[in-house]
Amino acid sequence: MNEPLTRRKPRIPLNHRGKRPRFFEASGTDELMSMVLELTAELWVVKKRLYLLERVAGQAGVPLTPEIEAYDLNQEEVTELDGRRRLLIATVLRSLEVDHTGRSKMREEMEIMGAPAQSQSQAQAPAQGQGQI
Amino acid sequence: MIKDLSHGLRVTPTRDERTRQEFVASLRLHILADMAASMRASYEQRVLPRFQQEHGRSPADGDEVHDAMQDERYFRFYSSIRYNAQEMVFRSVIPVVDRNLEDLNQRARAKPGTAVLNPGLTVPNNVTNIDVHLSPGSYHSEYQSDDVSPGAIYDNSINVFAFNQMGRDIDDIGHSFSNYVRLAFPDFRPKSILDAGCTVGHNTLPWAQTFPDAEVTGIDVSAGLVRYAAARASAFGKPVRFMQMNATQLDFPDASFDLVFSSMFLHELPLKDIRAFFREAHRVLKPGGLFLNMELPPNNKMQAYDRFYLDWDSYYNKEPWYKPFRDQDFPQLCTAAGFPADRFVEAVVPRYTYTPEAEFAARVASGAQFDDRTGRLGEEIEWYAFGAWKQKS
Numbered sequence: 001m002n003e004p005l006t007r008r009k010p011r012i013p014l015n016h017r018g019k020r021p022r023f024f025e026a027s028g029t030d031e032l033m034s035m036v037l038e039l040t041a042e043l044w045v046v047k048k049r050l051y052l053l054e055r056v057a058g059q060a061g062v063p064l065t066p067e068i069e070a071y072d073l074n075q076e077e078v079t080e081l082d083g084r085r086r087l088l089i090a091t092v093l094r095s096l097e098v099d100h101t102g103r104s105k106m107r108e109e110m111e112i113m114g115a116p117a118q119s120q121s122q123a124q125a126p127a128q129g130q131g132q133i
Numbered sequence: 134m135i136k137d138l139s140h141g142l143r144v145t146p147t148r149d150e151r152t153r154q155e156f157v158a159s160l161r162l163h164i165l166a167d168m169a170a171s172m173r174a175s176y177e178q179r180v181l182p183r184f185q186q187e188h189g190r191s192p193a194d195g196d197e198v199h200d201a202m203q204d205e206r207y208f209r210f211y212s213s214i215r216y217n218a219q220e221m222v223f224r225s226v227i228p229v230v231d232r233n234l235e236d237l238n239q240r241a242r243a244k245p246g247t248a249v250l251n252p253g254l255t256v257p258n259n260v261t262n263i264d265v266h267l268s269p270g271s272y273h274s275e276y277q278s279d280d281v282s283p284g285a286i287y288d289n290s291i292n293v294f295a296f297n298q299m300g301r302d303i304d305d306i307g308h309s310f311s312n313y314v315r316l317a318f319p320d321f322r323p324k325s326i327l328d329a330g331c332t333v334g335h336n337t338l339p340w341a342q343t344f345p346d347a348e349v350t351g352i353d354v355s356a357g358l359v360r361y362a363a364a365r366a367s368a369f370g371k372p373v374r375f376m377q378m379n380a381t382q383l384d385f386p387d388a389s390f391d392l393v394f395s396s397m398f399l400h401e402l403p404l405k406d407i408r409a410f411f412r413e414a415h416r417v418l419k420p421g422g423l424f425l426n427m428e429l430p431p432n433n434k435m436q437a438y439d440r441f442y443l444d445w446d447s448y449y450n451k452e453p454w455y456k457p458f459r460d461q462d463f464p465q466l467c468t469a470a471g472f473p474a475d476r477f478v479e480a481v482v483p484r485y486t487y488t489p490e491a492e493f494a495a496r497v498a499s500g501a502q503f504d505d506r507t508g509r510l511g512e513e514i515e516w517y518a519f520g521a522w523k524q525k526s
Contacts, residue, residue: 011276014224014228016269033213044155049148
């Protein structure tokens with residue numbers, strides 16, 4: 001996967017208006033639930049992608065496993081993966097962005113692998129404070 | 134697990150986006166089938182005996198069950214996970230619509246269908262004041278000129294929300310009740326049909342299919358939904374007209390329609406608006422015409438636990454009018470609007486899309502029977518509808 005990280009300021013908000021209810025008395029449990037569910041979603045996305053990757057590579061006659069073990073990431077790829085990893089973490093931890101950081105909303109960005117790349121002029125830097133994990 | 138919508142306004146997610154949507158759909162199925170069954174067991178095994186011991190009786194209504202469930206840990210996890218899943222439905226869909234916005238609006242403009250907009254219409258407070266069922270932007274927010282994104286968000290969200298249980302294009306409710314009318318009332322062949330609060334027209338088009346000679350009109354207060362519904366109908370090649378109009382104040386002359394239908398609409402309305410819509414439906418119906426509303430079943434036909442279970446949305450899902458509506462006496466709503474008391478109609482039917490014709494017809498013939506599947510999205514759903522015939526002149 002070498003597509004650049006798709007990062008853009010969306011036009012349609014991802015957050016609904018209004019306060020999120022509390023279902024648990026123990027402090028933090030509501031946020032933990034959101035984290036567990038986001039994490040599980042992300043995990044499934046990755047598991048399915050790996051499943052497909054193995055199938056596709058196998059059909060193309062490429063023995064992937066030893067190639068992956070031996071692969072050297074270049075600096076550009078390392079930077080890209082750093083960005084993706086930060087966005088994943090921010091997505092999983094989205095419930096903490098309300099109440100606990102002074103922000104009024106959960107994040108409006110999600111990592112999209114495989115989406116068409118943005119031109120430089122379209123892509124916008126994340127708003128100040130976002131992604132500083 | 135989730136199929137792309139089959140019409141020309143579909144947006145194509147990336148593989149990862151689709152996988153995320155699949156996850157959310159599976160999570161919802163798990164909540165509404167598996168977790169719902171466990172929660173019911175927790176009520177029967179722990180909560181109900183405790184309540185009976187304390188009060189010397191069983192809970193009388195859904196509110197009492199709701200109060201009693203507050204101490205039940207399973208209920209809290211159920212609610213927390215269901216609430217998060219509802220947010221994740223929109224979070225799995227909006228980025229796809231957002232990325233495709235220009236292309237989508239271009240496609241809608243190229244084949245707009247018949248959309249009659251009313252820029253002077255005030256979108257009512259029940260739509261604008263809250264993000265209904267946690268949908269960011271509610272039903273009406275627009276982000277570009279002549280935007281269809283409210284429709285695209287709704288259409289794609291219910292595709293995830295329904296986990297493949299509501300028809301190929303989320304149109305089973307329309308198929309089920311148009312075919313119910315065809316089979317239950319063989320002498321009634323509507324020539325003019327109104328679908329009120331039709332959103333994207335997914336349940337409007339089946340009426341044109343079941344009654345090909347009928348002139349079918351869908352109305353909604355949201356311009357974005359009306360544009361999308363008209364373009365969606367155009368993509369399907371269906372000559373159905375969509376108009377931006379408030380169901381509480383219809384711009385049609387008296388006696389304009391043989392049939393006035395709505396689906397999943399009344400529970401979004403404050404009670405005064407339900408009453409106003411019923412009066413308007415009565416006015417625009419021809420004598421001998423049929424008024425039919427697909428909806429959640431009334432609380433007075435349900436056991437206390439099932440009332441509580443279905444009213445979860447009203448407690449937690451930004452559906453403030455859901456329980457007030459379900460607490461009404463439905464025949465009384467009809468008679469108050471001028472429908473004769475002895476012409477009340479009520480139906481519970483299996484899903485037409487997934488039921489063999491003969492079996493569906495037999496269920497229509499056997500009349501409305503309520504159980505815990507009625508109106509409840511799970512692995513087995515039965516749809517509920519009610520209404521009345523207008524007095525023949």
